Amino acid sequence: MISMCNSLPTVDHHGILMPHSLPPEILDQIAERFRVLAEPARLRILNVLLAGERTVSELVEETGLNQANVSKHLGLLRNSSFVDRRKEGLYAYYSVSDPSVGVLCEIMCGRLEEQAAEQAALLGTGS
Amino acid sequence: MISMCNSLPTVDHHGILMPHSLPPEILDQIAERFRVLAEPARLRILNVLLAGERTVSELVEETGLNQANVSKHLGLLRNSSFVDRRKEGLYAYYSVSDPSVGVLCEIMCGRLEEQAAEQAALLGTGS
DNA sequence: CAACTACATTACCATCTGGTCATGCAGTTA
DNA sequence: TAACTGCATGACCAGATGGTAATGTAGTTG
Numbered sequence: 001m002i003s004m005c006n007s008l009p010t011v012d013h014h015g016i017l018m019p020h021s022l023p024p025e026i027l028d029q030i031a032e033r034f035r036v037l038a039e040p041a042r043l044r045i046l047n048v049l050l051a052g053e054r055t056v057s058e059l060v061e062e063t064g065l066n067q068a069n070v071s072k073h074l075g076l077l078r079n080s081s082f083v084d085r086r087k088e089g090l091y092a093y094y095s096v097s098d099p100s101v102g103v104l105c106e107i108m109c110g111r112l113e114e115q116a117a118e119q120a121a122l123l124g125t126g127s
Numbered sequence: 128m129i130s131m132c133n134s135l136p137t138v139d140h141h142g143i144l145m146p147h148s149l150p151p152e153i154l155d156q157i158a159e160r161f162r163v164l165a166e167p168a169r170l171r172i173l174n175v176l177l178a179g180e181r182t183v184s185e186l187v188e189e190t191g192l193n194q195a196n197v198s199k200h201l202g203l204l205r206n207s208s209f210v211d212r213r214k215e216g217l218y219a220y221y222s223v224s225d226p227s228v229g230v231l232c233e234i235m236c237g238r239l240e241e242q243a244a245e246q247a248a249l250l251g252t253g254s
Numbered sequence: 255c256a257a258c259t260a261c262a263t264t265a266c267c268a269t270c271t272g273g274t275c276a277t278g279c280a281g282t283t284a
Numbered sequence: 285t286a287a288c289t290g291c292a293t294g295a296c297c298a299g300a301t302g303g304t305a306a307t308g309t310a311g312t313t314g
Contacts, residue, residue: 021174021175021178024167026236026239027167027171027174028167030170030232031164031165031167034165035161035162035165035166037161037165038159038162039162039301040154043158048148055261057260057261066303066304066305067260068305070261071261072262087310090259090310090312092260092262100234100237100238104231104235105149105157108231112157115208166272182290184290193274194291195276195293196273196274199272200272214291216290217280217282217289219292
């Protein structure tokens with residue numbers, strides 16, 4: 001049940017992974033989730049949280065953002081189920097609840113390196 | 128050379144994939160790329176292009192967006208190296224040049240299903 | 255209870271962004 | 285060359301978004 005896009009992806013003649021034409025409604029939800037990750041401040045927060053659970057104050061220290069800002073971003077991340085919150089006394093402990101966050105960043109980062117390499121190769125042969 | 132984040136990811140005690148603390152500069156670039164994907168219109172375009180090369184007019188037809196809008200989005204996608212352009216006579220043929228696009232959407236879609244399943248499970252036991 | 259702490263929330267602003275219309279431009283055809 | 289086509293670009297506007305300061309709130313400590 002509930003499988004609009006979990007059918008196995010196929011590979012076209014160019015070797016590109018091809019999801020089976022996702023319906024617009026699903027694409028909207030995917031875009032929404034990309035949007036949450038499309039912010040340097042939130043990525044910094046997630047990057048810290050990937051190393052382990054943190055309180056808001058700790059995140060403020062480690063990211064350099066101010067408290068209101070961190071809380072705002074954490075609220076967004078929590079609404080999108082990217083992070084979890086555990087309250088204990090005065091403190092709120094946040095942690096990454098979506099294991100795909102690390103993978104997504106790794107993939108993006110990998111592409112950045114590929115592009116940098118291509119750029120370097122072009123400069124190398126072009127001069 | 129050029130490896131700021133290509134070191135093998137480790138796994139913490141919670142089993143979450145953990146990239147080794149990416150530097151802010153890299154996080155900014157990753158966010159930038161997420162931002163390009165964080166738009167339903169662009170995802171619709173990419174979703175069509177994943178099925179194969181298309182002209183701008185074909186994309187206009189298949190996405191329902193108007194021509195100026197499609198061209199604008201294609202320009203953005205091209206600047207970020209998500210798509211390639213091949214000009215032939217009056218036509219401009221676009222195609223997906225970044226193989227990770229499909230994978231990223233698959234991962235996001237997978238999480239949507241997981242969340243939907245969790246939600247369904249909660250509703251099932253909760254009533 | 256009063257003061258304090260950690261965090262959430264609100265209001266506000268500057269900025270950015272997507273959609274649209276109009277226009278520009280290169281290539282084709284008659 | 286004139287008219288047409290496919291596409292890109294610029295100008296403009298409405299709506300959304302991030303940063304910040306101020307305030308609210310729950311929990312702790314004296």
